Amino acid sequence: xxxxxxxxxxxxxxxxxxxxxxxxxxxxxxxxxxxxxxxxxxxxxxxxxxxxxxxxxxxxxxxxxxxxxxxxxxxxxxxxxxxxxxxxxxxxxxxxxxxxxxxxxxxxxxxxxxxxxxxxxxxxxxxxxxxxxxxxxxxxxxxxxxxxxxxxxxxxxxxxxxxxxxxxxxxxxxxxxxxxxxxxxxxxxxxxxxxxxxxxxxxxxxxxxxxxxxxxxxxxxxxxxxxxxxxxxxxxxxxxxxxxxxxxxxxxxxxxxxxxxxxxxxxxxxxxxxxxxxxxxxxxxxxxxxxxxxx
Numbered sequence: 271x272x273x274x275x276x277x278x279x280x281x282x283x284x285x286x287x288x289x290x291x292x293x294x295x296x297x298x299x300x301x302x303x304x305x306x307x308x309x310x311x312x313x314x315x316x317x318x319x320x321x322x323x324x325x326x327x328x329x330x331x332x333x334x335x336x337x338x339x340x341x342x343x344x345x346x347x348x349x350x351x352x353x354x355x356x357x358x359x360x361x362x363x364x365x366x367x368x369x370x371x372x373x374x375x376x377x378x379x380x381x382x383x384x385x386x387x388x389x390x391x392x393x394x395x396x397x398x399x400x401x402x403x404x405x406x407x408x409x410x411x412x413x414x415x416x417x418x419x420x421x422x423x424x425x426x427x428x429x430x431x432x433x434x435x436x437x438x439x440x441x442x443x444x445x446x447x448x449x450x451x452x453x454x455x456x457x458x459x460x461x462x463x464x465x466x467x468x469x470x471x472x473x474x475x476x477x478x479x480x481x482x483x484x485x486x487x488x489x490x491x492x493x494x495x496x497x498x499x500x501x502x503x504x505x506x507x508x509x510x511x512x513x514x515x516x517x518x519x520x521x522x523x524x525x526x527x528x529x530x531x532x533x534x535x536x537x538x539x540x541x542x543x544x545x546x547x548x549x550x551x552x553x554x555x556x557x558x559x560x561x562x563x564x565x
Contacts, residue, residue: 271499273492273495276502277290279510280506288513292516296512297485298485301482304508304531305414313477313478315475315477317476318474319419319475320368320370323353323401324400325367327364328390333388334387335355338386338387339358342383342386348379353369355386356368366401371470374398401468402465403453406460407460407462412483413460413476417477419475420450420451421469421473450477507530
């Protein structure tokens, strides 16, 4: 079922009381509510973060970097290392550079920015370190609730054991929290800062409950409707419920999602039940009878 078809059914049901942009909001909000539960199938593990280098300059001969330098190549005159400038602080003379996994700058070497302004000589000692952050949340797969970062490689997710369902999410069997890197998370600024200096060669994976993509166009965003085709009638009924409520007084709740998406919702949950029941479930949208690990 296309978004256009869904909109047509909604329009007929509410007797054309809503504009197209209002119906788009309804369709998007109903799908997001279906995802708005801390269920293991909606946890995403495969977004990685490149660890950046932090380089520090001597005061003598230092030339301030400027906004136009961001994204340009930071080149070492001795090492030949070239990385991309991520950010800079001219007061502390510290730059953050994406130099890949194994390229290093040489202590005391001259640094220039290709076609840019900033320049200077690195400190003779302690000239570089791995950047702790803040790192911005991933954007390719939208984040609803950030859990943290991990360097742990679970063979069930990344090895030979089958783990992927129709949504690309992994199964779950144990308390993975012990593998998270200590970090502070800014949920408003959407950033994470590691407590300890990270390793350059380790793969840092973001772990979070994903959101659905935002549907903004009724003709171009059919691929953003993630509800399986077999449950489009359920989705349509939920959208009609929301549309009727929007023209009256009322509230569309999680109970409505369970009512209209019951079979699909339970199928998704049932295949991802780990061993044991956690004690931190009521704060995350699950009741005490659920057996899904949530944080």
